[in-house]
Amino acid sequence: MEEFHCMNHPDRAAVHQCSRCGKPLCDECYNPEMQTCRMYCNSLSTTTTTAPQPKNTFWQIVVALLAIVGALALLLAAICGAMIYSY
Structure with missing residues (x-):
């Protein structure tokens, strides 16, 4: 060894x-x-x-909400695109 x-x-x-x-x-x-x-x-x-910096919870909530809205918009675009190309 x-x-x-x-x-x-x-x-x-x-x-x-x-x-x-x-x-x-x-x-x-x-x-x-x-x-x-x-x-x-x-x-x-x-x-x-x-000292550790305190996290700003307001901006964490804003970022989380924007991520959810973005994911829903992407899902809606995928569903609409599938409906358009299926006809």
């Missing part, structure tokens, strides 16, 4: 895997609290922690 090596230290065996990017890591490169790599993903997760 092939042994995986740390992405930052090719001479060391990888004993962990970053939960964010999937890189194989040694003990020195792995952050057990965040379960990420210390050099790259750990700095990303601490700098990009923003």
